[in-house]
Amino acid sequence: MLLTACLIAVPVLVIVASLFQGFSPVWQHLLETVLQDYVVNSLLLMLGVGVGTLVLGVSAAWLTAMCEFPGRKLFNWALLLPMAMPAYIIAYTYTGMLDFSGPVQSALRAQVGWGHGDYYFPEIRSLGGAICMLSLVLYPYVYLLVRVAFSEQSTAVLEASRSLGKGPWKTLFLVGLPMARPAIVAGISLALMETLADFGTVDYFGVSVFTTGIFRTWYGLGELQTAAQLAAFLLLFVFVLFTLEQYSRRRLRFHHNSAQQKPSRIELQGWRGWCACALPLVIVTAGFALPAVQLATWASSRVGETDTAEFLTLVGSSFTLAAIASVCCLVIALLLGYGKRLHPGQLEHQAARVSSMGYAIPGTVIAVGVLIPFAWMDNRVDALMREHFDISTGLLLSGTLVALVFAYVVRFLAVSLQTVESGLARIRPSIDESARSLGKGPLQVLHRIHLPMLRGSLATALLLVFVDVLKELPTTLILRPFNFNTLAVRTYELASDERLADAALPALAIVLIGLLPVILMTRISSAATPYSSVRTQSQEGRP
């Protein structure tokens, strides 16, 4: 387990190692001019997205997990849809709709007869706009994890609270939320890490944050080393943040010992039900329906011009890559998460933490962290083979899909690991102990008890990574083999040339393929509630 963690931590360590290679005079310039801006804007962006995803994600999760209202089953999965929307794409579509020359403001001007400067309209291309865009597509991380946590919470605990005279609101704040804390933290930290790594949205909106600073230093100033050092500081910041959070809940336990029952939902009838229905409706409309309609409108004008066979190849390669990467991530996350449960030592803990840091760094920087060790290894092997056997092996792994899948694991392990860990945290250790005392080995415990109980979390982990890889751009762009394209690459190339209408079709395809696993996983995780399967398993376990 340690070995795996170390292997995955290599690219991150390559970046951190840049800190020991001396600081160039460019630092002086950065400190004097732009660095302060980068830091302040990044912190504001994180704060905004943190609050945004918390409010949207938790309220949506509470409603769908704990309440009964019209359309609940539909929203159960519809609330996941915005996840399939790459952040920079939603930024493009909203800019298309809301900026000064877009249809909304144009219609407003035509109606009222205003001209430029006669009225106030919030500027979409701003820090606030970036916070809205990122919150809209990132809240599903919080929603997914927290919903699983809520629905696995025993109603006994919640009913105890109700019977002690606390209303549903107080129950939410006093019992539901505190008990779901690992899931909430996991969800928000995923959202925040992705926020820190985002480049497309902030760049398009002209907001100078840390990530844009990294690229400016690399591309503009030609200082890859200083850029890597900036990224390393970003990593340290994230690391400290997580360590603090872990420390603050070091004595807390989030599992409970009451009998687990299928939760009974609070019935919301009449106007309450419709109010409850309005919230997810607004979220899904803003985060998915509106931008999707805009994309479809753009795409419809281009359908005839697309080469179908080529397009299908793109779909196929995107899908395969995402499937392979999500399975790899899940297996490794289980390995690390479970290893930590069996050996809760400091070393295991930190190894898992470091290996999942890749999520907070911009993909291009991670790609460099992957490129360097892979190419170094390939070149060493080549040199050895030439020396001893006079054969040139060339580059064995660099520039193949193996390097690419490895990079995905480095980048997205955090997603599956957080999900698996927050699932494991809710399983009482006494269950492990009883099973072990009945003579079952750790592997059997995992297979017969944990895996069935974790089904929801595992499905979630698969789904999240799948969709993330589908949307992933910068790593794919730089590490892919010759003549290999994905939908995200195609979308980006067209969008970066400001050909939004042409980019709409591949973007729409990403969204649609992202829907498949969303629907599939919802079926899987709702078909069998974890509790029923646990009960049969533990009954079988009896002598």
Added chain:
Amino acid sequence: MRFSRPALRRFASALFVSVAAVMIGAPATYAKTVNVYSARQEALIKPILDTFTEETGIEVNLITGDDDALLTRLRSEGRNSPADVLLTVDAGRLYRAKEAGLLQPIRSEYLEQHIPAQLRNSEGYWFGLSVRARVIAYATDRVDPETLSTYEALTDEKWRGRLCVRSSGNIYNQSLVAGMLSTQGEAATEDWIKGLVANFARPPQGGDRDQIKALATGQCDLALVNTYYYGAMLQSADADEKAAAGEVALFFPNQDGRGTHINVSGAGVTTSATNVAEATALIEFLARPEAQNWYAETNNEYPASKGIEPSALLKSWGSFKADSVDVTELGRLNAQAVMAMDRANWK
């Protein structure tokens, strides 16, 4: 650890599948191939590479990506890198590639005869293949072109709050400032940037097309844009874009002085190249009339080769005098330009 074995096995089989995918994905083999790392995106290079394959029987393998990311890949792959040709969309990156020892000089009579000396490296490390001009776009109903003259004059007070331009993170803005540095020196350039920033109508945002749209809707009266975006909007299938471009015209500044700022897209043969002859053939092909005209027709870029006429649309904007500064200078001064923009607070 005991339970890790099946997990590893699964991982291994997944890896196997992916390796197999690469094998199966390997394209049909031609006798000769050339491998290209291109910062020019696929849609803007693949069709002409296909034509090259048809005419010469040399297969082209292609990876596209950001300039500097491709340079980093090339550098870390070292002498085993499969790349033969590096294509970039900016002279600065060709300069960087040469400085990093990633390019090798080639001799080609055709290229030396046809590409003007100012648009290529004198030792044959790289060759410019198309020219992009950064010009002033103006709203035809509010600006009299007689009042426009130079980039320098854009800092005049009469343009206060009337100028739109994208962020300084953009390479074309960086090149423009680098060109200014090369001719005017550091102090004058920094004053110029400050004056420009003071005249901004809004914080820098969006791409070049967005600046042209902002002209059409009256958010600003002047903008700095690359010519080919304007051309693409005029030919756009989107009626709104077309209409927006219709309300805007281009002005080529500094015609009485140093000339309008230009940058080039270009190519060089990599140090690691194993197919040098094929690589040279490809670059020569890209400098021939067929390819040069294709650039002009599909992306409204100006041809780099001597004696080739620009497309009808480009001609309709009039001919212009291009800045004669060596484009290599743009690369050398790029970092300095970014720092100057940082200091003068061009976001």
